Amino acid sequence: METVSKTAQPQVSFETSPERYHHWKLGFEGPVATLAMDVQEDAGLSPDYRLKLNSYDLGVDFELADAIQRIRFEHPEIHAVVVSSLKERIFCAGANIFMLRGSSHAWKVNFCKYTNETRLAIEDASENSGLKFLAALNGICAGGGYELALACDEIFLVDDGNSAVSLPETPLLGVLPGTGGLTRVVDKRKVRRDLADVFGTVAEGVKGRRAVEWRLVDAVYPTSQFKERVAKRAQELAAKSDRPAAGPGIKLNPLNPEVSEDSVRYTSVTLDIDRDKRVATLTVKGPEGVQPSTLEAIVAAGDRFWALRAFRELDDALLRLRINEPLIGTVVVKTSGDPEAVLAVDRLLLAHADHWLVREVIHFIKRTLKRMDLTSRSFFALIEPGSCFAGTLYELALASDRAYMLDDPEQPNSIALSGMNGGPLKMSNGLTRLETRFLADPSVVVALLEDLKPYDPQEAVEAGLVSFAPDELDWEDEVRLAIEGRAALSPDALTGMEANLRFAGPETMETKIFGRLTAWQNWIFQRPNAVGAKGALTAYGSQSRPEFDFNRT
């Protein structure tokens, strides 16, 4: 059904660091960091397009995500971030259209998903880490550029008679502002729907006083005052932070996994790939050996602290699965290690949850688990003897579509909860995974958390904590049939089904972005009116005008 020829997708490496950035300049001055976009046209992930006018591809967003992460961990003394541009009169032209046009459907979808997660990470830092963001729009700000601004706490726009904010996707490209744009306009900035409708259809956007009146930006200032006003406001935002007055932070070193044809091996995470069966096995090892037992020891351990290290590795493994392994439909989730060691780390995290670094570690674990919730693969947790699905690692079973637990009297096997299952690791629907699981009876969750005992297989089934507990005679067949059966189903139907079943309960702006906006964008990303031979996305930048089938659906 792909009617436009697609270029080969670039192979992607996910890790980066400021000294290797092509597209952003990260500067620090007192409590304020400046993250300035200066996209290098010829440094896109693919040579097939040039990143003109501060337009971006996935590689630009990797650097943005990395910068935000590093400010959180490496620079606790930073309390506010100014997001700006080093290009004259241009803030950002949005996602690169030639990149989008040349991409496969799956690449477009994963690009939007990742950039959405990056913008939500900005909002997470603001809400939970005392790090405030000011978008300083020093020039035109279109599409994904404005969506980045929308993710910031405040937006200042230069009033130079030319600079405007815009979401030109609908009029120019026949697609949606799908990186949270439509949702944030009406749900975060609470722009009136009729004004949002006008805004979403005028390619040239809105500038000056009207942009303020319509709530699209918080303030406009003439060029002569702009820098000063931005600097002043950044200081004010920084003053509201509860981050420490001084560092040092901890260094996030490269993960350096061992990558082979069929596996990726980190220190605590292993990803094994069976391409014939289209199944991957993701194994997380619990903490081994002596673990930090004090705050000082956690800080000293830095990125070697198991809780941070294991989840950074898991995050990287999930991204590799998403982007580099599209044919792997099912992920078997395993753990190995001592449950008591996981629970000890959980106790340590909870005891020091107010410390800036521990807070960062907890929110990082939370974001990684959300990344798992939003990964369109089927996850089956296998809970076997020798595993450590306890506390934080039991969240891996909760995040899975199903959990099978071996019930073999000869081989003890248990799961356990901790306080980490009771609040710190909320899903994007605003509930914990336990609350979502037991939506029918919230009192079950209260009772489970009051009595933090281990559960053997039968107890776990009765408590509703695992899906099934086959005995040793049935285990192999039952698990094998479940995995084989899954692999035979339509991957699209599974993606849709999982996206609907995983997020029971309330919807938030975040789930609205991934549920409603993304699903509509994905629909449009397949429609001939966008991607067909005469579709608007295809026609953009060529001599020909789009030709639409005007039937409404």
Added chain:
Amino acid sequence: METVSKTAQPQVSFETSPERYHHWKLGFEGPVATLAMDVQEDAGLSPDYRLKLNSYDLGVDFELADAIQRIRFEHPEIHAVVVSSLKERIFCAGANIFMLRGSSHAWKVNFCKYTNETRLAIEDASENSGLKFLAALNGICAGGGYELALACDEIFLVDDGNSAVSLPETPLLGVLPGTGGLTRVVDKRKVRRDLADVFGTVAEGVKGRRAVEWRLVDAVYPTSQFKERVAKRAQELAAKSDRPAAGPGIKLNPLNPEVSEDSVRYTSVTLDIDRDKRVATLTVKGPEGVQPSTLEAIVAAGDRFWALRAFRELDDALLRLRINEPLIGTVVVKTSGDPEAVLAVDRLLLAHADHWLVREVIHFIKRTLKRMDLTSRSFFALIEPGSCFAGTLYELALASDRAYMLDDPEQPNSIALSGMNGGPLKMSNGLTRLETRFLADPSVVVALLEDLKPYDPQEAVEAGLVSFAPDELDWEDEVRLAIEGRAALSPDALTGMEANLRFAGPETMETKIFGRLTAWQNWIFQRPNAVGAKGALTAYGSQSRPEFDFNRT
């Protein structure tokens, strides 16, 4: 991009009545109605498929919607409804797959939208009209059949060793249970997500005790007890109703519009179609002449009461637009008449809102306006001298994507609010349209409703009640350019944009169905894995097995 040849879509008439039903038998006994499915195989809307095993097409659903409507208006003495089947061992096999397979993308989407609205009307009757629904599943209940059961308050399933509930869409057809199925399973019945995942992938479904344990049904009874248990429970449900003990109700007579090539003319509504411009004009006339001023007079007027008549006509006009006029992208919304006459009807409705009939009228208006919210066309309200956008009819402007109000000092022009804008006509997000509009500042809504004065164009703009108020010199050009500009945009991008901008604020189960589930289903309804030459929907019932592109998106 349509790879499967589609049969011509049937022309559809929307109105029906029990004596003309092909597929349902409606019976009454005391306070309980029985709505029994008995689908006539050869009476589908198209001769291209046979409606075997109580499978359904849109025509079957028109009758279901009609029956529920008539019970509400014509039979106030009915307090509970048993939904069952007259076929042995079969409740309902769901939407007819051969119909789906032979349908265009737009037809599939509109079919699902309408059937979703019908199921939500059942839940609306339960929540707001004291009419309780018991699904009595006397046999196999699959797909859309189970989705109908999910819309009922309670589900009883016969325990005969064979009868099961199932959602086989994913395993058999590569599509979703998109008529609310996935959402209602986890959000209404609060089935645990891992069990829902299993349920959604086993074609044979779940029966007996397990169906109760998984919360898929409320009770199972052996065949010998089934009828008696259903009858007993129906009486218990009926006893909870606040509907009157006895009728009479009012008769819903046929609307009998005058239909020509380019217009549909009812008594209070006119739909004029300009096919060249792809624009329709929908005009609603306010009340004329002497209106009922007492409860008795309302009952005596019956379906001639303007408030009911006008919105029944509007509902019919919206359905005709959706199903029969897919090329009409923009709808200009107008009113004509005396604003004071509309406000007088509003006062009457509010004064008697507790009376069963007035309650029904108000909820019918509410559902019609929701139908407008969910219609994927651009609505532009034009507020001109001689119009009556007041109270309930001002909701038409609020439901529109934009509202333009002519500001001509020579021709007075005003809008006005009433108590009807303050609560009775909630959107599917659970908020009023005013609350949704002023999400940024709820105190604005309170202030607007405290002082129910008319607004001239400048006042209306300042109060944020209309989008723009061009003067008489600019009016024609500004309106023309807006309408022409809209017509030039991608209809798909507009559908997606409108679906995202119209529902700011909280999400409910209802908005989740239309936003998240529907959007994903629409995506899947385009995917080659479902509708391609070797897709699962295409392959169903043929000798060949589907062949999937297993890339995950």
